[in-house]
Amino acid sequence: MKPAPFEYVVPTTLAEALDALATPGARVIAGGQSLLQDLGWRRTEASLLVDVADLDELAGVHDDVGSVRIGARVRHVDLERGAVAGPLGALLVATAGWIAHPPVRSRGTLVGSLCFAHPASEWCALAAGLGGSVELASTRGRRTVAVGDFLYGPHETAAAPDELATAVVLPRLPGGTRVGVVESRRTHAGYAHVAATAAVLPDGSARLGLAGAAPTGIRAHAAEAALARGEDPGAAAATVDADPREHPHAPIAYTRHVAGVLVRRVLARTEEAAA
Ligand SMILES: Cc1cc2nc3c(=O)[nH]c(=O)nc-3n(C[C@H](O)[C@H](O)[C@H](O)COP(=O)(O)OP(=O)(O)OC[C@H]3O[C@@H](n4cnc5c(N)ncnc54)[C@H](O)[C@@H]3O)c2cc1C
Structure with missing residues (x-):
């Protein structure tokens, strides 16, 4: 059509x-x-x-105290090529490489992905998992919304029709943080079935994101808490954090199972990033 x-x-x-x-x-x-x-x-x-391709206000990556502001014009490929330094940048590089294929990555944007709010979007999982926020602007004013509140459900966000998302703000990760991304997917031509992102801080605490395991990308709070208690974070991810919907290729119980497996796997595979 x-x-x-x-x-x-x-x-x-x-x-x-x-x-x-x-x-x-x-x-x-x-x-x-x-x-x-x-x-x-x-x-x-x-x-x-x-x-919005010509708006200078939406360009580039800006360092702030303890956080990084990524403008709405920043594309997947910019992040894949290392636009952000340090462990956060390493996590962004690792994540960008999973998204679609080079033609999509050369035009698609991180902020556009948050606004599109696909349940299996890696960027939604990563931004929710890190506790990021989205900056919004309209003729009525400006506001900042936590990613966890911005993502309502499949293709539903807190942005009103007249609001422009100008940037996403992510916390800078300290030196010594270990990062990783793992996925279960059938093909690179579409979205993952389930994906997990992880940042394990030097104190051993983790920030975990899950894609494809719920109606939106989510932070896996229960898995993080289980890890802190020395319990199995995978079991918590599967039974508490995951809230999957029926998938064309996977029953709900299987998606829960995969979410648990991927949380264990991503924690086992995190790598230390350069400071
Ligand atoms: C073949 C294929 C495979 C893909 N695979 C994956 C994948 O594996 N993982 C993944 O995460 N994504 C995947 N995608 C989606 C891809 O990441 C897109 O880049 C992403 O959806 C955002 O696209 P965009 O930035 O071009 O936004 P657009 O397509 O231009 O916009 C998407 C939506 O967001 C709104 N929007 C965009 N920017 C803003 C803004 N600044 N403020 C307010 N609203 C805004 C638009 O109005 C629209 O509703 C895939 C896409 C294709 C075509």
Whole structure:
């Protein structure tokens, strides 16, 4: 199918973009890697696409005290090539390599992935697992929302139709942190069945993210707590954290099982990243 007709604008300032987004039926287009497919299949509608590719305010990676701000124009490939330093950067490199294939990675964005909110998105799992936050702007003002509150469910977020996500903020990980990502997937042409991300801090505590195990990417709080108590984090991930829906290739019980296995596996396979 072809998309229904739409208007297209490329604002050059944030103020222009926010004015355009205040138009009923307007939608942000970032890399277009998911949106154009959805418009083509008429799974979604837009009367006006607001392309954010020229907005300087959304470019680049910025260091702050204890955190890193990744602008909405930063693509998967930028993170894969090491746009962020230290253990957080190493975790981002490891994660980006799992996402789709190079053509998608060369246009798709981390922030666009959070806004698309696919349940099996690695970026949603990573950002939720690290306790990150999303910065939002509209003509009504600005606000910051924790990723855990931003992701409501499959393709549902806290962003209002007129809000632009300008950046994601992730905590910087201290030197000596060990990081890893593991997945269960049938093919690189689509999403993983389940994925697990891990950052194990020098004090032994872990920040764990799970994709594909619930209606959104989640932080595996129960698995983290079990690890801290010296218990099996995989069992906690499978029985408490995971809340899977039926999958075309996997019954719910199997998805829970895989979530537990991957949490154990990612913890066993974390590697120390350069400070
Ligand atoms: C073949 C294929 C395989 C893929 N495999 C994976 C995979 O394994 N793992 C994975 O995580 N992803 C995968 N993806 C998705 C890919 O990561 C996309 O890059 C991602 O969905 C975001 O796309 P985008 O940045 O181009 O956003 P777009 O497609 O432009 O937008 C996606 C949605 O988010 C909204 N949006 C985008 N940016 C903003 C913003 N700044 N503010 C407000 N709303 C915004 C748009 O309005 C739209 O609703 C795959 C895609 C394809 C085509």
